[in-house]
Amino acid sequence: MCRWLAYSGTPVLLDAILYRPTHSLIDQSLHSRLGVETTNGDGCGIGWYGPQVDTPAIVxxxxxxxxxxxxxxxAGHVSSPLFFAHIRASTGTAVQQTNCHPFRHGRWMWMHNGSVADFHRVRRDxxxxxxxxxxxxxEGSTDSEMMFYLALTFGLEQDPPGAVARMxxxxERTGHEHGVEFPLQMTVAVTDGHRLWSxxxxxQEASRSLFYSTRVETLRALHPDVAFLREISDETRLIVSEPLGDLPGAWNEVPESTYGVVQPEGDEMLPFAPQAA
Structure with missing residues (x-):
């Protein structure tokens, strides 16, 4: 379907995350290990926050x-403390710029891996x-953008976890009304430029892969020779569809039916379940 990554922490060149890791997102576009498709070549996108503008840039x-x-x-010239990157494998909608992720509304960014099953049947509702x-x-025709605007409709700007649950x-309710047994498959990242939710x-309780990075101070103790770990803050985090390399102890699988938030006052990971809209 797709692969994505979200970075939050010390400002770094996008190149350091997008290209340099052994199994970078660029490598995953050709050689995904955990995705439904090995190749994710139906478009790509990046979004980042700069120092003087509250809204993200999207390419x-x-x-x-x-x-x-x-x-x-x-990637070789832009530095940011928070950015999204996404490589797309279409689930049936057109390969066009407006269908590529991330999606933006005001200061908010959203990206998704997965699908709304039988989207053509439930799209109108x-x-x-x-x-x-x-x-x-x-602007586009994807289920991913529809999910974003439904979450905005249900209060994303005030209560991101609740809005995504209502979406x-x-x-699910709409899918079941149309006879779809398992309507939703999703790993989602969303941010307002300050906090990052995933x-x-x-x-079906068989979600696409998703991982988060181990705390930086723990990784420094395990791997004191890795220069990159000495250059970033303890608050730096990565959330990825699949690990960017094989560094022992670096990656942890996000549990099924879970959401997490990366925020200045401390990260959290909590159970997730849909709610009545």
Whole structure:
């Protein structure tokens, strides 16, 4: 389906995360180990926050990440404390820029791996649930963007976990009404530029892979010779569809039906379940 990563912490060049790791997201675009598809070549995108603007910059392209010269150029010159990166494998919707992730609304960014099952059957009903004031801002045709705007409709800006739970509840209820047994498959990342939330859930309780990095101070103790670990703060975190390398002790699987938040006052990981919209 797709692969993605979210970074929060010490400002770094995007290149340090996107290209340098042994099993970087660029490598995963050709050689995914844990994804449904080995190749994720139906577009790519990055979004990042700069020092003087509250809204994120978004760059998306329909070409594959492994040969995208613009992505390579940006990654070598842009530094950010919080960024998203995504490589796409389409589940049926068109390969076009407006269908590439991340998606943006105001200061918020969203990206998704997974699918709304039989989206063509439930799309109309889901679209009618989107706040009419938000609907004109939708540009593409994907289930992922629909999920984002449903979450915005259900209060994402005030209560991200609750809004995503209500979105998931509506998708499941609508799918069941149309005879879909397992309507939702998702790993999602969403941020307002200050906090970062991630979700792992599927109706079948067999969600796509998702991992988070071990605390930096623990990794320094395990691997004192790794220079990168000496250059980043204790608050630095990575959330990834699959590990970026084989460094022992570096990666932990996000449990099924769980969400986490990376935030200045301390990270949290809590159970996730859909709610009635």
């Amino acid at each position: 998306r392209d329909i070409g594959p990440a492994w040969s995208n010269r613009n992505l390579r150029e940006i 889901l679209a009618l649930a989107v706040d009419p004031r938000l609907f004109p801002d939708m 998931a509840g509506l998708v 979700f792992r859930y599927s109706s």
